[in-house]
């Protein structure tokens with residue numbers, strides 16, 4: 001898509017119907033808890049929006065966030081926003097490599113200085129001068145600091161970028177696990193190690209792709225961010241717990257629980273609380289906006305919530321008495 005092409009022109013060229021586009025706007029407006037008239041406004045603004053430059057930096061991560069996006073189903077409007085429309089620089093998806101890739105990043109920064117969107121996934125190592133992860137000969141921290149200079153905002157995608165995630169795990173039984181000194185984008189801003197910019201956290205391991213596309217679409221259409229909570233998460237997506245929107249909630253209220261993953265209660269779809277479900281203390285939109293084209297999410301598939309979108313995930317998978325790793329499906333701290 002050229003910089004002068006509007007979003008409508010781009011979608012038309014890619015064979016996306018206006019009906020599909022309006023359906024995306026209605027779904028996004030609904031997910032963002034916007035009133036009906038806001039859906040029409042979102043469609044009108046988004047239709048004429050010009051291409052924003054997006055630079056996507058991947059640091060200490062597993063590529064799961066990108067996998068979540070690219071396998072979300074295609075060709076949807078969501079996929080086009082993320083996979084085809086915006087990305088000027090993405091470590092995993094770009095064709096360029098080596099010096100050409102780094103030149104592409106600098107070109108995108110220079111051409112869109114002050115207006116590009118910076119997406120970060122993965123945590124940033126800070127121990128030992130940051131040598132635990134380098135790209136093109138510079139540490140992740142240096143690359144982040146440099147790329148933030150001309151950015152309009154930062155979207156921290158995934159729990160690693162938002163909270164430190166698995167690379168920052170430092171459980172009681174192995175306090176040296178976080179050997180790389182992994183930090184989140186927000187932590188580094190608070191510490192003054194990188195510039196302070198508007199920050200949106202989109203946690204999840206991985207995040208639901210529609211939450212990312214919805215956040216970007218809102219920014220595209222309005223030139224501003226959706227309402228955020230006290231952890232910089234879009235309130236519309238993270239304002240409620242998984243538990244509040246879980247299809248098993250009626251069983252929880254009726255005291256109907258599964259005691260094993262293959263018992264009669266499990267087969268009847270009973271609540272998974274006693275099997276360690278973290279839904280009551282986890283804020284995420286996955287029961288409402290599911291993965292893989294709204295196909296499924298953990299409790300729909302018979303597994304309890306892991307709490308992947310909260311701070312301190314993965315440490316909470318450890319036994320509270322410090323006796324060791326207990327497995328991701330068992331969280332003794334919420335057992336009655």
Ligand code: SF4
Pocket residue numbers: 242243244246247248249250252270271272273277278279280299304305
């Ligand atoms: S399965 Fe988990 S999220 Fe669902 S009702 Fe039970 S405790 Fe709540």
